[in-house]
Amino acid sequence: xxxxxxxxxxxxxxxxxxxxxxxxDWPKLSTGDMLRAAAAAGTEIGRKAKDIMDxxxxxxxEIVVGIIADRIEQPDCRNGFILDGFPRNAAQAExxxxxxxxxxxxxxxxxxxxxxxxxxxxxxxxxxxxxxxVRADDNADTLEKRLKVYHKETAPLLPYYEAQGKLRHVDGMxxxxxxxxxxxxxxxxxxxEDT
Ligand code: AMP
Numbered sequence: 001x002x003x004x005x006x007x008x009x010x011x012x013x014x015x016x017x018x019x020x021x022x023x024x025d026w027p028k029l030s031t032g033d034m035l036r037a038a039a040a041a042g043t044e045i046g047r048k049a050k051d052i053m054d055x056x057x058x059x060x061x062e063i064v065v066g067i068i069a070d071r072i073e074q075p076d077c078r079n080g081f082i083l084d085g086f087p088r089n090a091a092q093a094e095x096x097x098x099x100x101x102x103x104x105x106x107x108x109x110x111x112x113x114x115x116x117x118x119x120x121x122x123x124x125x126x127x128x129x130x131x132x133x134v135r136a137d138d139n140a141d142t143l144e145k146r147l148k149v150y151h152k153e154t155a156p157l158l159p160y161y162e163a164q165g166k167l168r169h170v171d172g173m174x175x176x177x178x179x180x181x182x183x184x185x186x187x188x189x190x191x192x193e194d195t
Contacts, residue, residue, distance in 0.1 A: 056145030
């Protein structure tokens with residue numbers, strides 16, 4: 001299945017994508033993870049992206065679209081993939097449509113993990129306290145910026161997927177296991193619709 005996980009920063013997209021990946025043959029395609037790896041490796045893309053990421057702004061569409069286009073070509077994506085953090089604006093959503101159409105692929109569903117903004121700061125603080133390696137963009141100031149960007153650029157994509165009948169919601173305020181089982185129910189519904 002080809003899926004997108006939507007949700008504000010700290011909603012648990014990465015955690016839920018990891019869970020799905022561990023149970024199924026669908027790799028997680030996280031542009032954030034790929035950009036952080038590029039920054040750690042000191043590649044040209046990584047160097048360009050690092051300051052932008054640290055400020056909580058969006059890296060250029062050209063860079064992230066290129067990363068995803070290359071990644072989707074890999075053989076492990078043949079059975080499906082989970083997009084985490086992509087697309088993040090209208091231009092990226094259009095690029096994704098074009099990429100999939102070119103490969104004769106379709107999107108099966110887009111799942112929005114809903115969490116109110118006030119809860120996200122607690123989550124980020126928890127992530128900082130639990131993590132051995134703290135992300136440079138995991139702090140209250142940058143979170144505020146990332147939330148603004150999410151509401152301005154990314155949340156407006158949701159009606160686009162809704163209009164295609166592909167959008168589903170889960171309550172991201174529940175604990176990790178409960179959110180995972182809500183996602184499993186969504187997947188059952190989506191695969192039932194396929195048959
Ligand atoms: P994430 O790990 O998804 O929270 O992403 C961390 C940061 O990477 C974001 O705040 C952006 O700076 C950058 N980033 C990740 N995905 C994208 C994307 N699709 N478009 C632009 N920037 C992105």
